[in-house]
Amino acid sequence: MSEPNVFLLPDLGEGLTEAELVNWLVAVGDEIRVDQPIAEVETAKSLVEVPSPYAGTVAILHGEPGQTLDVGKPLISVLPAGAVTDAPAVAETSAETAKEAVAPSSEAAANTYREEEKAGSGNVLIGYGTSGGHGPTRRTRARRDGIAPAKPASLTQPAAAELRPAVSSPLVRRIAREGGVDLSSLKGTGAAGLIMRRDVEAALAGQRSATAPAPLATQPGAATLGEPAASYADIDSRTGLAIATRTPVKGVRKVVAANMSRSRSEIPEATVWVDVDATALVETRADLKKRNPDHTPGLLAFIARFVTSGLKRFPELNTRFQDAADGETKEIVGFDGINLGFAAQTDRGLVVPSIRNAEKLSARELDAEIRRLSKLARDGKAAPAELGGGTFTLNNYGVFGVDGSAAIINYPEVAILGVGRIIDRPWVVDGELAVRKVVELTLVFDHRVCDGGTAGGFLRHVADAIENPASALADL
Known part of the structure; x- marks a missing residue:
């Protein structure tokens, strides 16, 4: 046969x-x-x-x-x-x-x-x-x-x-x-x-049933509620509390855990942040939407455009720190191009799709890619090549209603920019108090590849573009 x-x-x-x-x-x-x-x-x-x-x-x-x-x-x-x-x-x-x-x-x-x-x-x-x-x-x-x-x-x-x-x-x-x-x-x-x-777990459960000691006495009031006492095998030895759930760490959560642990253990990170008056950007987008409601980029796409501009001016943040070919020395590897990753929350966990050669795209083209990759990620249909290979990550945690976060760098990248929610806050304009649309930007960077001057310069570049979007977009 x-x-x-x-x-x-x-x-x-x-x-x-x-x-x-x-x-x-x-x-x-x-x-x-x-x-x-x-x-x-x-x-x-x-x-x-x-x-x-x-x-x-x-x-x-x-x-x-x-x-x-x-x-x-x-x-x-x-x-x-x-x-x-x-x-x-x-x-x-x-x-x-x-x-x-x-x-x-x-x-x-x-x-x-x-x-x-x-x-x-x-x-x-x-x-x-x-x-x-x-x-x-x-x-x-x-x-x-x-x-x-x-x-x-x-x-x-x-x-x-x-x-x-x-x-x-x-x-x-x-x-x-x-x-x-x-x-x-x-x-x-x-x-x-x-x-x-x-099959093995069933055999183990049978062993525990045969060898477990008698149930512990219930806590006061438990008997009146008709709840069975927890057995010794279900009690956490450190806290003395009953174990309610056991969730295997696998899939996306397993990879995220390993990646974040490696990032924190290997990268000497530092954080800088700034509050930014985003009123002009919000108003600019609103005006564009009135003229062209179906093809107006989202605010994240505009910020992504400012990020790629900043990375071209401060390329140290678009690198990778790694072992050299000789295995003894270290090297900083720079890239001819920007693969801009953005954090996307899905039912399967946090994933980071990346926009290839993002520096070549307009705000409208970046918006289209963000929407396309977000949908693929949510549906679980993104190809492995679309969920890796980033050189810098943009994280919009403002969608969760928070103002700031000291994010963990997406290893093996060397920096991540976080964007908080845009809210009304009191702001001094021309010496007078006014209500403005304010957003907090947070940059976490690998201190091995650059110092605070570079990180601060990049963050200020993005902030200035948000505060003056018309002139910034004209220069891009």
């Missing part, structure tokens, strides 16, 4: 090493073509469709929705189109594939991936280019109401000759090892008998 082609979860770019399987777009027994989307996965950057590099019949789906998969581990097994199979052979192949999923060597994974690129399309992610051919596609069984067809027993049951427990990921093995769970004693509930994280 023909051996199935095992497609490994491909490199998703930007240094990402894992992804959460959101949804399968195919089922076991389906016939698929080259580059056909087979699954939706959510990385720490965005939601993407993964295409198949092979044509043929789906034999095994290595994972279930909600499971976190490591890059380089099996994602799907596909029998070549027209391959003749028999049940024992397919079961044996399933067992071998499951064994490989336990602990494939990095070299083997890399070789397999290279072979996939030669044999298949090379289309790692939709829109990233393809070099292969195409194959036929049809569904062998209808799917009703979104329910996948039943899987043949030969494809879902592990082989009797299997010598090692089929484990879906290194994380599962680690949880089992730390909890003292014997994997060989568990029956996997995943595809092809794979042992899933939930």
Whole structure:
């Protein structure tokens, strides 16, 4: 019989090493073509469709929705189109594939991936280019109401000759090892008998139930409310309080946490700020909106235009501090261009899309890019290339109703400009007190790349442009 082609979860770019399987777009027994989307996965950057590099019949789906998969581990097994199979052979192949999923060597994974690129399309992610051919596609069984067809027993049951427990990921093995769970004693509930994280956690819960001491006495009044006392296992040892929730740190939150921790630990940052009279900018935009209501840039786009102007005048803030090629000295790397990142809050967490070559765009063009990338980020559809590669970040935290913030630099950049809310405040104009539209600008910068004079000069440049937008835009 023909051996199935095992497609490994491909490199998703930007240094990402894992992804959460959101949804399968195919089922076991389906016939698929080259580059056909087979699954939706959510990385720490965005939601993407993964295409198949092979044509043929789906034999095994290595994972279930909600499971976190490591890059380089099996994602799907596909029998070549027209391959003749028999049940024992397919079961044996399933067992071998499951064994490989336990602990494939990095070299083997890399070789397999290279072979996939030669044999298949090379289309790692939709829109990233393809070099292969195409194959036929049809569904062998209808799917009703979104329910996948039943899987043949030969494809879902592990082989009797299997010598090692089929484990879906290194994380599962680690949880089992730390909890003292014997994997060989568990029956996997995943595809092809794979042992899933939930199987190990269920075994651990059984152990705790068997060994936990009797419940602690309830606090005064608890019994009258009819609430059960918390068990010892649910009490935090440091505070003595009951643990209400446990939230795994993954996806966007995991990347943000790592990035912010590295920024604070490596960058000697300093902060400068200034209050700015934004009345003229607000009035200028209002006048433009009266004349052209459908194509007037937002205030953030105007500020972004002033930022790119400032970075051209003070290029030290558009750099990166890094190790030199010799590995012993440090260097400051400057860029021929500005990739302006802007912080965008989404349901998945904070992401930073970047506008490529922002210094070449007008305020209206910057506004269009901000709107386009914001929508992609909110929908989880932004490509990895659109969520990385920034050289400077603009953070509009005024949308949250706050005036200022000492933000954390978006590593490996060297500066970030924060914009607070624009509010009415008393202001002295020509020696008299007046009510003006005032905004606070905050610049956090890496003190290794420049001193306060440069940081202050840049901040003042942006502030002056906001206070005198007509002359500033005329000069740009």
